[in-house]
Amino acid sequence: MIRLKRIEKTFRNGGVDTPVLKGIDFSLDEGEFVALMGTSGTGKSTLMNILGCLDRATAGQYEFDGRDVVALDDVELSRLRNEKIGFVFQQFHLLPRSSALTNVMLPLVYASQYPADARERAEQLLAMVGLKDRMGYLPGQLSGGQQQRVAIARALINRPRLILADEPTGNLDRQSALDILDLFSDLHRQGHAVVIVTHDQEVAARARRVLHMVDGRFEREEVRP
Amino acid sequence: MRLLRLAAEGLTVLTRNRIRALFMTIGTVLGIASLTAVMAMNDGARAQLEQHLNRFGADKIRVHAGGGRMHHGGERSSTLTLEDGKAVALQVAGVESVNALLFIPETDVRHEGSSSKAIVIGTSPEGLDSPMNELDSGRGFDRTEADEMARVCLVGPALQDKIFGGADPMGERLMVNQVAFTVIGILKPQGMGFGGMNIDERVVIPISTAMRRVFRVEYVSALEIASNDRERIEQQAEEIRKLLAERHHINAGEEEDFHVMTASGMAEFRLAAVNKLSLLVGSLALLCMLVGGAVMMNILLVSVGERTREIGLRRSVGASRNDIFVQFLTESVVVNLVGMVAGIVLGFGVALVLSTVLPEMPVVFSLKGAGMAVGFSVLVGLGFGTLPARRAARLSPVEALR
Ligand SMILES: Nc1ncnc2c1ncn2[C@@H]1O[C@H](COP(=O)(O)OP(=O)(O)OP(=O)(O)O)[C@@H](O)[C@H]1O
Ligand SMILES: [Mg+2]
Numbered sequence: 001m002i003r004l005k006r007i008e009k010t011f012r013n014g015g016v017d018t019p020v021l022k023g024i025d026f027s028l029d030e031g032e033f034v035a036l037m038g039t040s041g042t043g044k045s046t047l048m049n050i051l052g053c054l055d056r057a058t059a060g061q062y063e064f065d066g067r068d069v070v071a072l073d074d075v076e077l078s079r080l081r082n083e084k085i086g087f088v089f090q091q092f093h094l095l096p097r098s099s100a101l102t103n104v105m106l107p108l109v110y111a112s113q114y115p116a117d118a119r120e121r122a123e124q125l126l127a128m129v130g131l132k133d134r135m136g137y138l139p140g141q142l143s144g145g146q147q148q149r150v151a152i153a154r155a156l157i158n159r160p161r162l163i164l165a166d167e168p169t170g171n172l173d174r175q176s177a178l179d180i181l182d183l184f185s186d187l188h189r190q191g192h193a194v195v196i197v198t199h200d201q202e203v204a205a206r207a208r209r210v211l212h213m214v215d216g217r218f219e220r221e222e223v224r225p
Numbered sequence: 226m227r228l229l230r231l232a233a234e235g236l237t238v239l240t241r242n243r244i245r246a247l248f249m250t251i252g253t254v255l256g257i258a259s260l261t262a263v264m265a266m267n268d269g270a271r272a273q274l275e276q277h278l279n280r281f282g283a284d285k286i287r288v289h290a291g292g293g294r295m296h297h298g299g300e301r302s303s304t305l306t307l308e309d310g311k312a313v314a315l316q317v318a319g320v321e322s323v324n325a326l327l328f329i330p331e332t333d334v335r336h337e338g339s340s341s342k343a344i345v346i347g348t349s350p351e352g353l354d355s356p357m358n359e360l361d362s363g364r365g366f367d368r369t370e371a372d373e374m375a376r377v378c379l380v381g382p383a384l385q386d387k388i389f390g391g392a393d394p395m396g397e398r399l400m401v402n403q404v405a406f407t408v409i410g411i412l413k414p415q416g417m418g419f420g421g422m423n424i425d426e427r428v429v430i431p432i433s434t435a436m437r438r439v440f441r442v443e444y445v446s447a448l449e450i451a452s453n454d455r456e457r458i459e460q461q462a463e464e465i466r467k468l469l470a471e472r473h474h475i476n477a478g479e480e481e482d483f484h485v486m487t488a489s490g491m492a493e494f495r496l497a498a499v500n501k502l503s504l505l506v507g508s509l510a511l512l513c514m515l516v517g518g519a520v521m522m523n524i525l526l527v528s529v530g531e532r533t534r535e536i537g538l539r540r541s542v543g544a545s546r547n548d549i550f551v552q553f554l555t556e557s558v559v560v561n562l563v564g565m566v567a568g569i570v571l572g573f574g575v576a577l578v579l580s581t582v583l584p585e586m587p588v589v590f591s592l593k594g595a596g597m598a599v600g601f602s603v604l605v606g607l608g609f610g611t612l613p614a615r616r617a618a619r620l621s622p623v624e625a626l627r
Contacts, residue, residue: 054541054622075545082543093538109234110543112227193524
């Protein structure tokens with residue numbers, strides 16, 4: 001599904017170059033569950049942003065379903081994000097003045113086809129993440145774990161094949177974190193490809209593939225049978 | 226369809242933050258309100274003028290005694306005479322009739338205990354046909370009465386209230402400048418100013434009676450000339466001016482002691498004044514909208530700053546730069562359209578209130594004004610909304626989400 005070759009990313013700020021990604025090769029197949037680990041500042045989030053088409057690499061090749069991502073323009077990239085990728089962030093990023101249901105439906109605003117069953121879909125997803133009785137709540141009226149579940153439902157509304165989660169449990173207590181991880185395991189079982197950034201060994205233990213990143217490169221890959 | 230969804234999203238954001246939306250609209254509301262009010266007064270003035278001109282008559286030429294424009298009585302001039310009228314009737318081609326008028330303002334009128342000042346108008350019986358002298362009840366005077374210098378009078382409705390306490394004055398005695406008259410008719414209200422006086426407080430009597438019996442004068446105040454050739458009316462006015470100048474021995478370059486007016490000449494003069502005022506207030510309205518637009522732009526710029534994360538999030542779920550641009554621009558355009566509607570309502574309301582306080586300033590809802598309001602608010606919305614919308618669209622999603 002995804003193939004990265006020799007991806008590099010260098011930030012340029014007022015003449016100062018900060019090389020962050022220094023030649024990443026990475027392939028991801030349909031339905032895979034991958035954990036990305038590494039110490040702080042090694043470039044995990046930077047890589048996730050490139051994978052999610054939110055940012056462009058400085059050099060290298062990126063193919064998504066056989067399409068050359070590097071050649072896509074802003075509108076095409078946006079459409080790709082909208083249709084094929086679901087993001088889950090550490091900080092949830094919900095619209096504070098919108099209900100859980102409205103937040104879940106947000107990506108549909110930008111969809112090229114607005115599904116007739118948008119509302120039912122959103123309700124089903126909220127039920128699936130265990131928030132059947134919280135649909136009308138504002139984010140401020142929900143716990144951190146519940147907010148993250150709303151965010152996961154939002155990531156799923158357009159039925160993307162790839163879920164990118166950057167430390168999704170980083171802001172949660174132990175129990176909530178475990179619940180969220182169970183959700184990701186479920187998604188993997190349902191056939192979504194999942195890439196999850198984590199510092200937690202226990203999280204990584206659920207993944208079949210674990211990539212260890214050091215200083216902008218993959219240093220080692222564990223693959224469990 | 227997708228565009229509609231984006232616009233709806235922009236709208237939702239607005240309704241979620243009403244106070245902010247309110248501040249964004251203030252300039253537009255005030256600007257459009259003043260524009261609407263001005264246009265209402267402008268159109269009202271035009272409508273009133275048209276009404277006056279209809280009353281004046283497109284086939285009429287008036288000669289007023291005394292120099293200067295729009296001279297009504299005021300400082301009296303004694304050089305215009307009945308003979309001037311006769312000369313005009315005889316010597317100017319296409320003149321159908323000439324009616325001489327005498328206006329004597331501030332005349333004492335009395336009935337039993339009550340007294341007042343009124344404007345007395347002397348006219349020929351033919352002059353009673355003018356729409357200005359339409360009767361509410363009773364009758365006018367005829368040729369025989371005029372020839373006999375009969376002491377009969379018609380009174381305006383306001384004077385009827387003042388002197389007769391609203392009671393039926395028909396057949397009652399009215400002392401006009403110490404001469405006793407009998408009231409034979411009541412005039413319909415005209416509701417317009419007349420050289421600073423209320424024309425509904427007038428007394429209309431035969432001009433012969435007025436000149437010989439009441440005021441003992443040899444001059445008249447005005448000549449009302451009916452033309453039977455409308456096309457040539459301006460030329461006729463010019464001929465009359467020349468004729469009278471000659472009769473009054475006025476040399477070229479000297480100031481005339483009379484003034485010749487036609488309906489179209491009068492309209493030009495009055496409209497010029499109305500337009501000047503409208504232009505002034507109109508530019509103020511425009512200024513108001515520009516300042517309001519700048520305020521709105523700043524609020525939007527601040528809001529782009531505050532909503533950076535939201536913008537980043539929207540980008541991450543599939544909004545393109547264009548989508549963000551459209552969404553923010555919708556906000557500013559909608560704000561301006563809502564402000565425009567409020568402004569039109571407010572402005573016309575204010576104009577209506579003003580016109581009840583000042584009856585000589587009528588107002589009419591102006592479609593042209595409404596059209597201008599729509600145009601201006603869309604322009605301001607687009608003009609001042611573009612910069613913030615572009616700034617929002619240009620944010621890098623990664624930076625925005627940080
Ligand atoms: N816009 C930028 N300009 C310059 N340097 C940047 C910029 N964005 C990120 N960096 C640098 O890139 C490096 C990698 O950042 P990144 O956020 O990808 O790390 P990370 O692996 O996700 O760390 P963490 O585990 O703390 O989230 C950091 O050293 C950071 O300072
Ligand atoms: Mg990170």
